[in-house]
Amino acid sequence: MKQYNVAVVGATGMVGNKFLQVLTEKQLPVKNYYLYASAKSAGKVINFMGKDHTVIELTEANVVDKEIDFALFSAGGSTSKEFAPIFARQGAIVIDNSSQWRMDPTVPLVVPEVNPEAIKNHHNIIANPNCSTIQAVVALKPLHDKYGIKRVVYSTYQAVSGAGVAGYNDLVNQAKEGETKKFPYPIFGNCIPHIDVFLPNGYTKEEEKMINETKKILNDYTIKVTATTVRVPVRYGHSESINIEFNKPCTLEGVRECLSSQKGLILVDDYQNNKYPMPLYAEDHDEVYVGRVRIDDTVESGVNIWVVADNIRKGAATNAVQILEYMIKEDNK
Amino acid sequence: MKQYNVAVVGATGMVGNKFLQVLTEKQLPVKNYYLYASAKSAGKVINFMGKDHTVIELTEANVVDKEIDFALFSAGGSTSKEFAPIFARQGAIVIDNSSQWRMDPTVPLVVPEVNPEAIKNHHNIIANPNCSTIQAVVALKPLHDKYGIKRVVYSTYQAVSGAGVAGYNDLVNQAKEGETKKFPYPIFGNCIPHIDVFLPNGYTKEEEKMINETKKILNDYTIKVTATTVRVPVRYGHSESINIEFNKPCTLEGVRECLSSQKGLILVDDYQNNKYPMPLYAEDHDEVYVGRVRIDDTVESGVNIWVVADNIRKGAATNAVQILEYMIKEDNK
Numbered sequence: 001m002k003q004y005n006v007a008v009v010g011a012t013g014m015v016g017n018k019f020l021q022v023l024t025e026k027q028l029p030v031k032n033y034y035l036y037a038s039a040k041s042a043g044k045v046i047n048f049m050g051k052d053h054t055v056i057e058l059t060e061a062n063v064v065d066k067e068i069d070f071a072l073f074s075a076g077g078s079t080s081k082e083f084a085p086i087f088a089r090q091g092a093i094v095i096d097n098s099s100q101w102r103m104d105p106t107v108p109l110v111v112p113e114v115n116p117e118a119i120k121n122h123h124n125i126i127a128n129p130n131c132s133t134i135q136a137v138v139a140l141k142p143l144h145d146k147y148g149i150k151r152v153v154y155s156t157y158q159a160v161s162g163a164g165v166a167g168y169n170d171l172v173n174q175a176k177e178g179e180t181k182k183f184p185y186p187i188f189g190n191c192i193p194h195i196d197v198f199l200p201n202g203y204t205k206e207e208e209k210m211i212n213e214t215k216k217i218l219n220d221y222t223i224k225v226t227a228t229t230v231r232v233p234v235r236y237g238h239s240e241s242i243n244i245e246f247n248k249p250c251t252l253e254g255v256r257e258c259l260s261s262q263k264g265l266i267l268v269d270d271y272q273n274n275k276y277p278m279p280l281y282a283e284d285h286d287e288v289y290v291g292r293v294r295i296d297d298t299v300e301s302g303v304n305i306w307v308v309a310d311n312i313r314k315g316a317a318t319n320a321v322q323i324l325e326y327m328i329k330e331d332n333k
Numbered sequence: 334m335k336q337y338n339v340a341v342v343g344a345t346g347m348v349g350n351k352f353l354q355v356l357t358e359k360q361l362p363v364k365n366y367y368l369y370a371s372a373k374s375a376g377k378v379i380n381f382m383g384k385d386h387t388v389i390e391l392t393e394a395n396v397v398d399k400e401i402d403f404a405l406f407s408a409g410g411s412t413s414k415e416f417a418p419i420f421a422r423q424g425a426i427v428i429d430n431s432s433q434w435r436m437d438p439t440v441p442l443v444v445p446e447v448n449p450e451a452i453k454n455h456h457n458i459i460a461n462p463n464c465s466t467i468q469a470v471v472a473l474k475p476l477h478d479k480y481g482i483k484r485v486v487y488s489t490y491q492a493v494s495g496a497g498v499a500g501y502n503d504l505v506n507q508a509k510e511g512e513t514k515k516f517p518y519p520i521f522g523n524c525i526p527h528i529d530v531f532l533p534n535g536y537t538k539e540e541e542k543m544i545n546e547t548k549k550i551l552n553d554y555t556i557k558v559t560a561t562t563v564r565v566p567v568r569y570g571h572s573e574s575i576n577i578e579f580n581k582p583c584t585l586e587g588v589r590e591c592l593s594s595q596k597g598l599i600l601v602d603d604y605q606n607n608k609y610p611m612p613l614y615a616e617d618h619d620e621v622y623v624g625r626v627r628i629d630d631t632v633e634s635g636v637n638i639w640v641v642a643d644n645i646r647k648g649a650a651t652n653a654v655q656i657l658e659y660m661i662k663e664d665n666k
Contacts, residue, residue, distance in 0.1 A: 151631055151632075153486050153576045153631075155488035155561075155574035155576075157490065157524045157563065157565065175508055184607045185607075185611060185613065185614075186613060189566065189567050189568050189612075189613060190567060190611055190612055190613035191490045191565060191567060191572045191611060191612055192611060193572070193574075193609050193610075193611070193624075193625050193639045194604075194607065194609060198604040198605070201627065201628070202585075202602075202604055202625070202626065202627040203627055224631035224632075225631065226576065226629045226630075226631045226637060228488075228574040228576075228625065228637050228639065230490065230572070230574065230639075232490065232524060232565050232566070233522065233565070233566045233567070234522050234523060234524060234566070235522050239524045239526070239563070241488035241526075241561040241563065241574075243486045243488075243559065243561075243576070252535075269535075271527075271531040271535055272531070274517045274518075274527065276526050276527060277526075278518060278523055278524060278525060278526070279522075279523055279524055280518065280519060280522060280523035281518075291526075292526050292535070292561065293535065294534065294535040294536055295534070295535075296559045297559075298484050298486075298557035298558065298559045299484075299557075304559060304561050306526045306561065306563075
């Protein structure tokens with residue numbers, strides 16, 4: 001099997017750390033790993049895959065002197081804007097976790113279980129969707145194929161780790177009566193209906209991402225999507241209450257069967273035994289969990305579902321590594 | 334002004350305690366307060382309104398020997414089922430916080446800012462709605478009057494105090510790594526999409542309450558309502574993401590104006606300055622807070638709103654005491 005050189009950009013951040021963990025588990029055919037971070041973290045030594053790696057400062061000079069096949073980015077939008085094209089021009093395929101390229105019509109936005117076919121149209125940059133969107137579309141995809149989704153109403157319950165190490169620390173410190181640094185208000189014992197910045201229409205950018213990215217990934221702009229996104233005092237794992245209206249008639253059994261058949265999705269829905277997905281139990285798992293499946297009889301055909309996944313795994317690192325894995329497999333066909 | 338005798342049934346519970354606090358603040362024209370609880374708490378002395386009150390065991394004999402005008406009940410459904418009729422037969426007007434009588438067609442289900450006119454049809458029992466429903470309808474009422482509500486999708490973020498002292502203790506103890514006693518799973522750092530018992534259609538009784546009580550309070554059974562109710566690690570204050578579809582066209586300004594004019598409702602909606610309702614700041618306030626008002630353009634006419642209130646105050650004790658206050662005022666007209 002062919003061997004590849006893989007760069008991890010933003011290797012010392014929360015998602016970067018998880019990239020290294022997921023890559024260790026996957027054991028892909030990689031010759032060299034290059035770990036990049038900002039000047040602040042450069043020089044730090046990270047033991048990874050049984051080998052010491054010195055973190056490389058992310059500069060153009062430190063990129064163009066290497067042969068890189070794939071670069072996993074999780075270093076924020078402005079770093080992606082500047083450096084993804086540098087890697088791409090060198091021939092590397094960038095799998096980017098920021099929101100920078102997601103809505104660019106020339107950039108595929110990919111969840112491998114949902115729209116792997118989009119990958120082939122890439123121009124060396126592939127976007128990893130927003131964490132909340134990834135887990136939602138894994139559940140929506142089979143339903144859309146079977147019943148045709150007309151409208152979606154999202155309400156999210158998002159973990160603090162979605163705001164990175166600083167967000168995570170806010171919750172952990174406040175549990176010990178420490179101060180708030182990352183969030184605008186204390187998150188311990190609170191719900192903050194504000195994720196990312198506000199837009200002129202009063203929606204947040206997080207809500208806009210869910211609305212736009214859902215349509216792009218499902219490749220259907222006739223689907224109507226609205227969203228309310230909320231930060232809750234949970235460490236890892238986003239939860240979502242999703243109300244879905246279909247074009248075609250559905251039955252509870254049909255919906256459950258359809259969800260059961262989706263790759264990467266686990267149906268946990270046995271209310272007689274108090275079984276339903278919860279973030280505490282999704283932590284450090286790669287799968288998306290769906291449950292609380294109920295017919296919504298307030299529309300001609302519709303359901304309510306509850307979707308949970310580890311936002312740092314499937315919502316970020318795992319999904320990007322799965323894209324990498326898919327491309328390596330295709331390359332070796 | 335006429336003076337009344339008021340009983341508080343379940344005086345030592347979480348809502349019972351709040352009854353006493355709210356009654357102290359309101360200073361109603363009350364001659365005698367009788368505090369009732371189960372045998373376990375009977376004999377306990379509670380200092381209330383500057384006077385020591387010995388808690389009376391709730392037995393029929395201890396009710397029929399007194400002249401009671403009003404009885405505020407918060408002692409669970411089975412106690413209400415047994416004792417509300419005993420008080421009512423003696424001529425007392427029972428204001429009951431349990432779900433026992435709410436859907437009885439002969440029992441008014443009342444939020445004083447929303448449907449005070451329903452009170453006059455009582456037969457000595459008046460029901461206080463479910464906590465999540467109370468705060469929702471305070472926001473829905475003016476919108477229904479102005480635009481006609483066609484459909485509502487509720488997703489809730491409910492505080493542990495909604496499950497009483499034991500629920501509150503679960504969160505507080507788990508923050509110190511203690512064990513779970515009340516909830517089926519740990520609530521600290523988790524979201525549990527399960528409140529009250531499950532029904533055969535997969536909805537919970539809490540969801541069913543929100544669906545049925547919304548229609549009864551707004552006195553319009555053409556409104557379509559669906560709900561997903563979730564427990565979150567918040568001590569006091571329920572939050573709700575509410576998606577609403579109207580029959581008539583609306584504008585953002587019109588909706589905001591309409592919400593601003595509602596009694597008991599405070600519009601906190603200034604996203605430029607990060608102002609929106611949050612449970613941490615609703616704690617121990619009597620008002621309902623609404624914000625994150627956004628036009629939902631996925632329907633012909635609709636909005637998304639975010640509604641927060643202290644579930645033990647407006648969601649329980651305050652609402653019941655407001656019903657009492659209203660009746661005293663009417664009686665003295």
